[in-house]
Amino acid sequence: MTTKRKNWTEQEQREVIRVYFHMLACQAAGAKYNKAAFCRATLPKLNNRTRGSYEMKLMNVSAAMVALGLPIVKGYKPYGHAQKSLTVYIKEALIQSDLERAAA
Numbered sequence: 001m002t003t004k005r006k007n008w009t010e011q012e013q014r015e016v017i018r019v020y021f022h023m024l025a026c027q028a029a030g031a032k033y034n035k036a037a038f039c040r041a042t043l044p045k046l047n048n049r050t051r052g053s054y055e056m057k058l059m060n061v062s063a064a065m066v067a068l069g070l071p072i073v074k075g076y077k078p079y080g081h082a083q084k085s086l087t088v089y090i091k092e093a094l095i096q097s098d099l100e101r102a103a104a
Contacts, residue, residue: 012046017089020061023073035075064090
C-alpha cells in the first residue's frame with residue numbers, strides 16, 4: 001500500500017523556514033536548543049505531517065541554504081535537492097528579518 005504524497009503548502013513551508021531560522025540563530029549565538037522540542041511544537045501546525053516528513057523538509061531547507069551560500073543548522077544535512085519555492089521563501093524571510101532589525 002502506498003500513500004499519496006501531499007504537496008507542502010506555502011504556510012507549512014514558511015513555518016518550517018521560520019523554525020529553521022530560529023534554530024540557526026540559537027546555533028549562531030552558541031545557545032543550547034532542543035531540536036526534538038522544536039519538532040513537537042511545529043508538527044501540529046503542519047497539516048498532519050509525520051516527523052520524518054518534517055525532518056526531510058528541514059534537510060531540503062539546508063540544501064536551499066547551501067545553494068544560497070548561507071550557513072545551515074548542524075544535524076540537518078542538505079538533502080539532494082530543494083524546491084524552488086523554498087529558495088523564494090528563504091529570501092523573503094531574510095528580507096523581512098533585515099527590515100525588522102532596521103526598524104528596531
